[in-house]
Amino acid sequence: MGLLERCHELFKTSNLYEVLAVNKEATETEVRRSYYKVSLKVHPDRAPEDPLATEKFQVLGQLYAVLSDKEQRAVYDEQGTVDEESDVLSQDRCWEDYWRLLFPKITVQDILEFENKYKGSEEERQDVIQLYVQHQGNMDAITASAMCCSQEDEPRLCGIIQAAIEGGEVTAFPAFTKESDKKKRARRKRADRERQEAEEMQKEMGLGDEDDSLVMMLKQKQKSREQNFNGFLSDLEAKYSKKSGPQKGKRGKK
Numbered sequence: 001m002g003l004l005e006r007c008h009e010l011f012k013t014s015n016l017y018e019v020l021a022v023n024k025e026a027t028e029t030e031v032r033r034s035y036y037k038v039s040l041k042v043h044p045d046r047a048p049e050d051p052l053a054t055e056k057f058q059v060l061g062q063l064y065a066v067l068s069d070k071e072q073r074a075v076y077d078e079q080g081t082v083d084e085e086s087d088v089l090s091q092d093r094c095w096e097d098y099w100r101l102l103f104p105k106i107t108v109q110d111i112l113e114f115e116n117k118y119k120g121s122e123e124e125r126q127d128v129i130q131l132y133v134q135h136q137g138n139m140d141a142i143t144a145s146a147m148c149c150s151q152e153d154e155p156r157l158c159g160i161i162q163a164a165i166e167g168g169e170v171t172a173f174p175a176f177t178k179e180s181d182k183k184k185r186a187r188r189k190r191a192d193r194e195r196q197e198a199e200e201m202q203k204e205m206g207l208g209d210e211d212d213s214l215v216m217m218l219k220q221k222q223k224s225r226e227q228n229f230n231g232f233l234s235d236l237e238a239k240y241s242k243k244s245g246p247q248k249g250k251r252g253k254k
Contacts, residue, residue, distance in 0.1 A: 127146065
């Protein structure tokens with residue numbers, strides 16, 4: 001069974017871009033990030049309950065190998081086919097090693113350095129505005145999705161959004177401009193509860209120094225907001241991981 005057939009069987013579509021939830025015009029970076037996010041969901045170590053996880057993970061590796069190779073991607077875009085005999089789709093490749101080569105583990109120090117550079121940057125401003133438009137001003141969804149965001153950051157995020165509204169950059173969604181005080185209080189209580197749970201877990205495990213505290217907070221965030229935490233890590237890893245990749249295979253057959 002070829003790659004396209006396996007994609008259809010496992011992911012209900014033979015369109016390689018649809019499997020990664022990106023469009024045909026997606027940049028190399030966008031394809032890379034989406035591959036990471038989708039592969040996290042079926043990584044054998046993260047989805048032990050899925051009997052097809054290993055097979056899905058391998059197929060995703062092959063899919064990304066095709067789309068990350070300029071020649072192979074050009075053939076697929078033009079003809080809708082892939083060269084099953086190419087070196088890119090070598091059956092002898094260990095796709096776990098391939099994945100780890102692309103996305104080496106990040107450290108707590110990496111997270112701290114990224115957060116320090118990211119907060120207050122133009123990149124953060126653009127990300128916040130994008131989330132504002134995507135969620136139509138829903139601050140619950142925005143704060144849950146924003147990278148490096150805690151309850152203390154909310155006034156700053158609101159300031160970014162308000163400035164964009166006043167500058168005519170985005171629409172003034174009622175969900176943002178007319179949000180009730182009750183909803184704001186509920187969000188603060190939820191954030192306080194998450195922080196308290198993290199502190200209690202930290203005490204139970206006997207952690208005290210700053211790095212351990214940070215790790216515990218991140219683990220707690222992962223527990224309560226798994227999807228967004230993984231998205232945060234995926235953005236970090238896709239952005240700062242090694243650029244090395246597989247050797248180019250031969251051009252696909254017509």
